[in-house]
Amino acid sequence: MASENKFYPIKIGSALNDSTLKINHTCLRVKDPARTIDFYKKHFGMTVLGSKDFPDAKFSLHFLTFPKDNVGKTEKGETAIFSVSGVLELTHNWGSESDPEFKINNGNEEPYRGFGHICFSVANIEETCKRLESEGVSFKKRMSDGRQKNIAFALDPDGYWIELVQYIKDTEESPRKDVGDKFNHTMIRVKDAEKSLEFYQNVLGMKILRKTDHENAKFTLYFLGYEVPSGHNSSSAEGVLELTHNWGTENDPNFKYHNGNDKPQGYGHICVSCDDPALLCHEIEGKYGDKIQWGVKYNQGKMKNLAFIKDPDGYSIEVVPSYLTL
Structure with missing residues (x-):
């Protein structure tokens, strides 16, 4: 690693010193959620923290984790899914389970490795x-x-x-x-x-x-x-x-990894949560400007209270509040 930060030359700010920062979840798209949830529950003992349907966009989210006793509660009394680490998010686009031609990209087969x-x-x-x-x-x-x-x-x-x-x-x-x-x-x-x-x-x-x-x-x-x-x-x-x-x-100037969100899709993103993601995103945007690529800037997309930032390979990182309500 270089002795100086030539790509992102800054000093760590208050947001990055936030002790509440954590890698909360990893998102994987799945063909048949019932089949996949049963697999992780039966063979690994995972539990479902919560699920949510989005009828307008025709997809559902399911959040699984190993049993843990430190999951908090939101102001509405719901399970604070984003307050802990070690969460697996399964994204299901409606209808894929009925399509015999549909196949998930697992990220390990050429030419779609990533x-x-x-x-x-x-x-x-x-x-x-x-x-x-x-x-x-x-x-x-x-x-x-x-x-x-x-x-x-x-x-x-x-x-x-x-x-x-x-x-x-x-x-x-x-x-x-x-x-x-x-x-x-x-x-x-x-x-x-x-x-x-x-x-x-x-x-x-x-x-x-x-x-x-x-x-x-x-x-x-x-x-x-x-x-x-x-x-x-x-x-x-x-x-x-x-x-x-x-x-x-x-x-190799022509070498590129598949980010999971381009076709064919599979892997979605990792998610970083903290108590004040607005401050974190504000600091990132202010310090890096156009050096950073955003999928969605904080609170500016259809779904509020979140952002998507992209890393140098184009992988997505979601940023959300620790106590976001689904």
Whole structure:
């Protein structure tokens, strides 16, 4: 990473020092929500925090998470879906479940690679994989496959990859016991690691939690996020973003990753929430001007109290209040 921020040269402002900033959710489009919700509930024990239909636009949103006891309430007494990390948003465009030709882009097939996977971390990966196989869950990679024997990749009904990792490790002081399954991270591939790291650190205030180089395969992984809760490590925390950089892509002027929102669609976005997103967006707009591309500026779209900002690869990041009402 460069010693100076040549892409986004600023000093961190008050909004980016906001302790309420968190990666709240990851949005995936799904073909059949009933099928997908049943999959995540049955095989992973996730629960539905809330759902909302949008009849005018003919789509629905469903928010799932692993059981947690720190979900707040909005002023209207509703579940504060955006107040916690580790949420999976499923977006269903009405009618796709009845279309035999409709297929989700899982982000891992050429020429539409970009989004890679979501990752669930567990206390005991061997027991989890054995149980999932006995339940008929399909795998892209079992632990016995390939070089990396400590991870696996399950497949959901739309073919999205679900990485499975173990958070109890000899190399980590904590956690040393089962603290429940966690929605640990979301992986996206990036063309220029330097540019992306400066964006996520300077514009959105994230920190590098961990970095691993894989020289034989010529790629580097960067794990970013906000604060890791006490008693957790970067594998057991929720709300982490993994950037995968395949070496050399930054030198190819014609190289481009698929952002998930262009056709064919699949991955939608990650969402950052905080108590004062209006201030955050105001600071970003004031400091960066036209260096930043917005999908929708805060409170200026059809749906209020949110914004969509785009990263250097064109991936979308939603920005919402922690206590937004659906």
